[in-house]
Structures are given as C-alpha cells and as structure tokens.
Amino acid sequence: MLAGCALALPATSIAAPTPLTPFLDGLLSNVTTYWDQTDAALGRPAPAVGHVWVAPGAKVATACGAEADDGSAFYCSADDTIYVGQRFAGELYDGVLASLPGQRAGFGRAAGAVAVGYVIAHEFAHNVQAERRLPTNPLHVLPIELNADCLAGTYTRWAYGQGEVTDAQVEQVLDAALAVGDFDFLSPQHHGTPRQRRQAVLTGFDSGRPAACDAYLLS
Template sequence: MKNIAKVLFIFLFTFFLAGWAHLENSASAAPQPNYVKDLPPGHSMHDYLLYLAKDLDAFWSPIMVGDGYADPATTYSFPAPGVPVKTNCAVEEPADFPAQAFYCGFDDQIVMTQEMARQLWDGTYRTNYEAPVTFKAGDFSVAFVMAHEYAHNLQTELGWLPVYEEEEPLATSRSLELNADCLAGVWTRSVNDRGLLDASDLNEAKRTLTDLGQDPSDPNPTHGTPQERSKAFLLGYNNGTAPSCDPYLLNPY
C-alpha cells in the first residue's frame, strides 16, 4: 500500500511542475518485450490480461527508473465472473456490477474483471448513448483500457493522483482521465514501433474511446467526451513521449 505523506506529496508537485520534461526517453527507446495481440489457443482472458500487464511494466519501468522516479510496477487482479472484487477501494460487487476496470491506490492494484474484458472485446460495453460505431471491437479495446488504468498508477507514483480523500488532487478528474488516455497512446505507439500494431487495432482503440466517452451535455464531465478522449489518445500516440501529455495536467480541463 502506498503511503504518500504530505511533505512527499508537495515535493513531488514541485518537482513535477514542469511535467514529464525530465522523461527524455521516447516510446521507441524502451525495451521491446513480447506483446500478444490475440488469445493463443488454449489460453484464457486472464492470461491475456496478464500479458498486457507485464508489457506495460516492461515499457514504463525503465523510463520512470531511468529518470529518477520509483519503479511503477503494481499488482493486478483479474476476477473471473462471479468472483468478488477484493480491494480497499469502495467498489460494487460483481453480482451488482460485473464489468469493472479501475486502479485502487490504497492497494496499488489494477483491477479488471474478466467480464469487463469480454464486453470490451465484444463491443457490448458502453457508457453513453451515441450511435454505435461501425467498426468492430477486439483485443486492443481491452489493451487500451488496461493501459489507461496503468497510467493512473503512474499518476499516483508522480503525486498527481492522491491515494487518500483528505489529500487535494493536483488536477481535475477530467484532466487526469485525459492525461491517462494520452499516456495510453504513448504506450500504443511503442506497440506500433515493434511492428505489432495494425489499422484494425487503432480502430479498436478509437471505438473504445467512442463507447466510453461522456455525453457532451453531462453536467459532471469527469472523463471527457468521445472527441476529447480520442484527441488525447492520438496526441500521445503521434508524439510517442510522455511529456507530450503534460498539457492535460498543467492546464485545467
């Protein structure tokens, strides 16, 4: 469990005011671990989620450690259908809400239920009422959401996302979510640079951003509209570096 003391929190804020300016490593400069695009025969959704988790660790850890930050390696939980979600964060049980994906700072843990992954893969998970997109969902829809949640882990390591409610966040919820979309794009660029991404994968990520974006008329904009989320993702993907995502943290959204 992380324990971010106020003095450390303030230090990280001061040190990080320039954003990720010290993270000079480009996405393509990181080690190139194996990335599994589709479920191999005889492997489960749990296996696929674990492959993604290891790939994200292998990409972000040397970048963070190389620039003097803590290793962002985190823990994971991928509950099967009907299995309780056990964290110290307040979440609904699978019986009431079977599709869940979130980062719990109390436990330093990324949780994605296998039902959530299945619905993302099938294109049946939606949070808005826009007309369904025409292209199919697939494996990279799951990969994008995992990369987004891993980005929240990075934000916690860097002091932007507080663990405890009494700690004031250093950015709005919408800014943090769009920054996470952007950082997911940075990782996606690394997958492309390894020759493991094709046009259908990018379409899958775009579909997910469309499915999960908030209605523009929502009075409580915590995540961003489909257009805003797609723009953030493509900013990270096109630039391929974490500093390109700074504007979402340094300017209010």
C-alpha cells in the same frame, strides 16, 4: 512483452480467449515493460502495481470503499491495484459491451484485443500518476482522466513501433476511446466527451512522449 517476446494481438475482434486471465496477464506485462523502459530512460524507478482479474460472478473488497465486480475496470490508489472484471474484459473484446456511453450515442465501437489493452494501459496510467504524486481532484476528474488517455496513447505508439500493433489496430484503439466518452458534463466523474478522449489518445500516440500529456493536467 512476454518473457522477452513480442506480444501478438489478434487483428480482428474474434471471440475472447478462454481462459481470459493469461491474455490479461500478457497485456499487463506488456504495458509494464513499456513503463519500465520509459522510466529507466528518465532516471525514474520502475513502476509497480498490483492487479485483480475479478472472476465472473465474483465481488472483491478494495481499499477504495467500493467493491470490484466482474463488470469493473478501475485503479484503486489506496491499495495500488488495478481491478478488471473478466466479464467486462470478455464482453469488451467481443464488442458486445452495452454500457459504453459514447458507443450508445453513436460514437466509435470498442472491440478486440487492443480495446482491452487500451483499458489496461489507461488504468496503469493512473498508477503512474499516483507514483508521481500528480494532483487529483475527486470533484473534477477530467484532467487526470484525459492525461491517462494520453499516456495510454504513448504506450500504443511504443507497441506500434515494436510491430505489435497494426495501423488498423491503432484505429481500433481510437474507436474504443470514442466509445467510452461521455456527456455527463455536470458529474464530477465526467471523463471527457468521445472526441476529447479520442484526441487525448491521439496526442499521446502522435508524440510518443509522456511529457506531452502534461498539458491535460492544466485543463
């Protein structure tokens, strides 16, 4: 939420707002509010995370070895920071991002404000995982990635309950999850097939409870 007000997300994938940073700030603030409320109800301290919205054409050093550029979208646990490139976010919003493996294979379509929100909620979920010291295996990231998708689904359910996300936008989120799925089964960075990622988001949305996402950590 923004200063206690509901976050208004455009219902259609009109052109990304300019400048983009206030929009990204608003999404991150909204996801933070969800986790503040969720962790307070569970008696946990509120999560905290840094963020960098990488400017078009820029590159930023991170503590995770790789640089973040304007096409990046990841969470670095070593410096506790979410990195999202503004070019990536703008192209995702506009539905013209050409690098999504699921979408290239004919699964889903990532577009609109809620698609960007899904990405930020997913990366914020990695921060939650780090703060809870959940086990990770860099040679097999599938469990932690599907868990993050599921946690993004619980955020979407909360936003839906707040009246900030419509039925149509929930479908957009699920379409975005399909679009980012991949089939790189032999890669340690395999994040899940389109259907696996969609189902993980839907599991979180249907339950509305982060605890329901723990099952993915056992896969």
